[in-house]
Amino acid sequence: MVPELVGKLTGLGAEVAVEPAAGEQADHPDEEYAAAGAVVDPDALASADVVVSVQPLEADRVAGLRAGTATLSFLPVSTRPDLVVALRDAQVTAFAAELVPRISRAQSMDALSSQALVSGYRCAIVAAGLLRRFLPLNMTAAGTVPPAQVVVLGAGVAGLQAIATAKRLGAVVKAYDVRAAAAEEIRSMGAQAIELDLETLEGTGGYAREMTEDRAARQRDLLTPYIADADALITTAAVPGRTAPMLVTDQMVRQMGPGAVVVDLAADSGGNVEGSVAGKVVRVGNAQIWGGANVPSQMPGPASKLYAQNVVNLLTLMTRPADEDGAAAFAPDFDDEIVAGSCVTHAGEVRHEPTRDALRQQGPTEGDPA
Structure with missing residues (x-):
């Protein structure tokens, strides 16, 4: 209160x-x-x-x-x-905030969404703070500084807020989500939707269905070049009550360039990025990986x-x-x-x-x- x-x-x-x-x-x-x-x-x-x-x-x-x-x-x-x-x-009669149904009448009671909004914003700010370069394009008399390239995986409430915040800071943003409807939402935030030649995974309650290991492996292969080119990677894929899906392997991170930053919002529920540790910054190859821990409380x-x-x-x-x-x-x-x-x-x-x-x-x- x-x-x-x-x-x-x-x-x-x-x-x-x-x-x-x-x-x-x-x-x-x-x-x-x-x-x-x-x-x-x-x-x-x-x-x-x-x-x-x-x-x-x-x-x-x-x-x-x-x-x-x-x-x-x-x-x-x-x-x-x-x-x-x-x-x-x-x-005791116990009510769980995360079990509030995701229906129109309950939107004003949806604590998962309100806290995801905070987390998504925080992720973009963390990425900007860890990057040792400008996010926006800068044209000066001394030369032009190109904008940072940011990739966001997961386009739920947190992912969309991360996209919107990174865009407001001037970065070039690309994003991917396994749900077909997410592509239009990504574009509405001014970002480029990454479209892979894979089946979509629409689930219930606004969440994605779990994917098979074969599809997960194919998805990682197709996402690798986008991640390799990114200055910052933000991952936000999580489902309450379940272990977060592993989206990015150690080898994928090692292909990122010098000074790269990875922000794993799902680190305290298993992590989207191999090697991330909740509450810590670890280095893998050229990249720093920031593991989120109770991010809204930050x-x-x-x-x-x-x-x-x-x-x-x-x-x-x-x-x-x-x-x-x-x-x-x-x-x-x-x-x-x-x-x-x-x-x-x-x-x-x-x-x-x-x-x-x-x-x-x-x-x-x-x-x-x-």
């Missing part, structure tokens, strides 16, 4: 409590929250009806919640089954504001307006597609079907519904 949006929640009739120093990393001191109408309370969790956070509460904090409490955060269900079990057994101000607005919109959907006594009620309608799609646990059950199936494959656990 950010101070400027506290009033949206109090306007619904809710009371807002914030843990001390919760906003410090985004430059929001406790005094701003208090001035906006929130209570700064170190024991807020004990009496909360709804707990909102960026990362999920750890199991020891979940154990301190009252049965029936709701949580809303990012919740990596595929990699944290232990946490899902803890939430279920504590009778721009905490805008990331927090956008995420807080997503949270407010979700809570508004799930809150019954204040009654005559001025009290609001958190009353999610589980017949609503957005509510049902984003719910992981409720009333002692795992409601997210893929997670429930995965837990059952691991064997029965206490509280597993018959």
Whole structure:
């Protein structure tokens, strides 16, 4: 939550409590929250009806919640089954921000897209900062400096923002995505769409389907000359809950020229680039490879504001307006597609079907519904 949006929640009739120093990393001191109408309370969790956070509460904090409490955060269900079990057994209703359906009605609640916007911008800025040359064309009395050549792989929200930012900085940008619809989106950003003689891989929810190893190998072969000619390569291909696809091999990076830069946004989910390390810059051949690690947090101000607005919109959907006594009620309608799609646990059950199936494959656990 950010101070400027506290009033949206109090306007619904809710009371807002914030843990001390919760906003410090985004430059929001406790005094701003208090001035906006929130209570700064170190024991807020004990009496909360709804707990909102960026990362999920750890199991020891979940154990301190009252049965029936709701949580809303990012919740990596595929990699944290232990946490899902803890939430279920504590009778907590848990909503995962990344599971909000990607439908038109839910666009204002789509935290994945808002954070990808921040990440894509940051990637382009990182590439510009690491490059030891100008991005734009410069024509001077001393001669002409040609523009930098930037290649972007992946044209989802993050990729398109990286393209737009690199273009605004003056680079010549080329981009590729396995989805057929992406080519027109790339061109709309002023970049050249790289078109390969390969089948497209349209998936659901705006994501691409997984590709076979044969197709992946052919794609790498066809992309190699584009990458070799690039001054900067930015990779943004990722699917929540799954390992990022390997798009660029060590040998492809080694064909890049002196001073080349590679920015791998997906490094903390497996990486698109062989050899990338989340949170570090490593050298491969002539190139520096920057591995992204929790990239939105590197721009905490805008990331927090956008995420807080997503949270407010979700809570508004799930809150019954204040009654005559001025009290609001958190009353999610589980017949609503957005509510049902984003719910992981409720009333002692795992409601997210893929997670429930995965837990059952691991064997029965206490509280597993018959």
